[in-house]
Amino acid sequence: MDYERAARAVADTLLSYKTDESGWKVCRKSNDVIVSWRSSSEFPGNVYKGEGFIRGSPLKVWECLKPVPNGLRVQWDNNVKTFELVEQISEDVSVCRTVTPSAAMGIIAPRDFVDVILVQKYENGTISSNATNVIHPSCPPQPGYVRGFNHPCGCICVPVSGDSNKTQVFTFFQTDLSGLLPRSVVDSFFPSSMAEFYSNLAKAVKSFKNL
Template sequence: MFFVFTSTCKVLCFASYVAANFLPLSAAAAAPDSSAEDDFQKLQRNESSSLHERARKVLELTWRTTTTRPGWRREKRSDDGDVIDSRRGPSRKIFRLTGRVELSPRRLLEELFHKIEQVPAWNPTVAKSQVLQKIDENTDITYQVTAKIAAGIISSRDFVVLRQWAEKEGHFIAAARSTSNNFKPEQDGIIRAHSGPGCWLISPIEHEPDACKVQWLMDTDLKGWLPRVAVDRAIPRAMEDFMRHLRSHVRTLRGR
């Protein structure tokens, strides 16, 4: 994977830096300049800080979009009672699903964020999910592959995503947006899609500690040669499917 290759390149560059700063070879001058290692560690910290800051901006943007931004239009109500709204973004529709899940807010955050690699075990719409790089306790970079949707009309897509979660005003929010392909090269036979700013906003329900309200913001460009009308119909169905599998998983968790 490219992120491993990138790290290897950094190590080689660091080694060259140290070699260039050796004193003439002698018993008294065999040790490299320790400041080189300090510089390398600073570089790594700066890169992590940059990713953290980008993720924080996505989180703030999706918080505003989900909680305060007007202009949402009703698309449908699912058989499970989820309401799906949409609004026009710069180049495509942005969707928001609002529903209820019978799990505490913190436990749902655990399932959707911290246990992201376990999602394919309970959700057949996700073929693969892995954490590529952990930035800090709240921020990481993940890789997901979706299964075919819309009866196979839309083939598998994959995403490289920068994510961050936070607790804001009594709510949990887990935000995400596509990031550089350098962390995972494109795979043969899978179209690399793009995720715009999206999030899960998980809110408590008064007097119901074992339930929560969820809002799921999705801004996705599936790429490939797909009619926009087909995509706009397929995405709400995919959101409904995900919620159906999530609720089935939650019933299993509550039965343990």
């Protein structure tokens, strides 16, 4: 499989999600984030978009978000239990396995996801992570976990003009959780989970003084 080509296609897809305003419906709004959704063209579910501002420079925010083993994200993101490198494809492309804990009061069992991830840096200072599900021979489904599938998803950190200590963060979640989950559980899980994500990210950026 051409992992690098798949990852770079995701970056284009996320930029199109960011710029295309059509069809999005707001499903949750707080001081930290606006969460919107629309039907996915990738699978029979929804793609969710989060938009919010975080107090901190793009590099500082990115330090909390970047998809690396032993990174900061596992310390603050309640939906990431472990993050493992499966294979480093190139300097900015890797295949990784993410393990998530049970959620929704145990209705959603622990899951794992295998994705190719591209870290993309743009000339204007924007940094993004771009991921989608792949099959990797060294990481088959494992006992105790439901194998889920991420369709084009990721985070985009955008500098705010005139404020070097503020970052606009876009997030896109487009996940097939698999298993026999009621649609109502899935539809309520993602908006609330994304709101928590932004709240916890803001606290993490503020608390990591050494960044």
